[in-house]
Amino acid sequence: MKVNGETLVKGVLTAVAFSALASLLLIAVFIFKEGFPFMLKVGFSDFLFSSTWNPQVGQFGIFPMIVASLYVTFGAMLIGAPLGVAGAIFLNEFVPRPVMRVIKPTIELLAGIPSVVFGFLGVMVLAPFIREHMGGPGLSVLAASVILGIMVLPTVISISTDAISAVPNSYREGAFALGATRWQSVHMVILKAARSGIIASIILAMGRSLGETMAVIMVAGNTVRVPHAVTDPVRTLTANIALEMANATGMAREALFATGVVLFVVIMILNGIAMSAMKGRGKK
């Protein structure tokens, strides 16, 4: 009897172990099933490269949204990546351990601040500032980039810090023995050794900014147009899905799922790159 119980447990656990993979496949299948036929119907190039988004009359070009997502993500990286990596280096190499042990968890704690709160701050503080000092409506590519750049800081710092602290101490000692200063040991030895982890942190942060929705809806302005200046309002792919979901039916709803397909594919590719970068480090 006992043996049977064990086999049963093993069977159940084996089935349960598929839950994450099954969920992933279910999500992929549903998003693609709803979105992919629509892309075929409208035509890939019309869907991806046409600039007119007007679901009421059957025009479904998401080009402005693709451009907007790329700009905003790129802008966020311009702000988040240097600050985050600088923070990680400083905390690891230039600050006494006890101080780092306080600051790192504080920053990781802040990773939990809900994205809507960041968005709200963007609306209340950042957008008026941009409107007054740089012109435009305030809600803009710039505002979204800054907010997203801040939001990804904990991700970049936390993963980069792990990568940098994984560099063996003998590397540092070797550099010092050759007469290198702290900074020389950092940029000549440590950054090279921790490179793949740092790159992974930045790519993961890119995926996060690309996928962020609520904060972006609040600060980006949501106008469907290819932006010409950083102070122009834009609508990203994620914002497009969230804004129109509530009242979209028929073709318009399918169009949103097709937007989801684009987002899904791009983010999976980014995460794949980040994962293989981190794996490469593990093997060494």
Place this chain on the structure above:
Amino acid sequence: MRVSPKITQVLAVTVLGAATILTVAVLVFVIVFVLVKGLPWVDWEFLFSYPQDMGKSGGIFPTLVGTFLLPLLAIAIALPLGLGTAVYLTEYTRETQLTRTLRFGTDCLAGIPSIIFGLFGFIFFVVKLKMGWCLLSGALTLAIMVLPTIIRTSEEAIRAVPNAYREVSFSLGATRWETVLKVVLPNALPGIVTGVILSIGRSIGETAAVIFTAGSSLRMPMSVFDSVRTMSVHFYILAREGISNENAYATAAVLIISVLLVNLAAYTMMHRFIAKRSK
């Protein structure tokens, strides 16, 4: 001209230090700003009375209940699945192509943005399964979303249990499952709880995946098939539709405090766990 290494060293420390201080300052500013603007409006009355006028005045009681129930139900669904997966991966199998595929699936699931979960939850639970916007649809969606976190933290916690414990248990004639139940899981418990708390924190702060699956009704939910509005969603609607800035700030303050407390609990738990293990 070559700049002396001493000068570049000083320069580097200054720049890096300034960047770090800026980073910490910005993040701290976010919290302080919201608390300073919001806390003056928060009192018992605000927490425990019903909203009036779509939230223009009155309190946030139903959203507080929603914020409590939704993550709880999500965890109730995700924990057995996540923990079961972790136990299978660590105790019942070796590294094979299958486990690598399962882990890859978990990693991919972790990378999916929340709006995609919202989109999926809406079309699958709300529309296809005809459950409508309700507590259960929201909880199922959130459960899938936090599943990777629970699997990973549980797996790490279980792996940290020394093999000697298992060997002793086997030598006493215990079966694998008895060993898991009576030896492995109790010892891995703090790590597992950490993962659960982190998942609760993420669920509390989540908006995109919740608003399309659990809906945004301000009524008190009476069953799992009633629509609920969480604090995050309530705050989003108040802020975005400009219903009331005071109430938005106040809700944001309550929201931030809840999330920070939950994350702090997770962190303390994890720290104790690590301290105990390294002894």
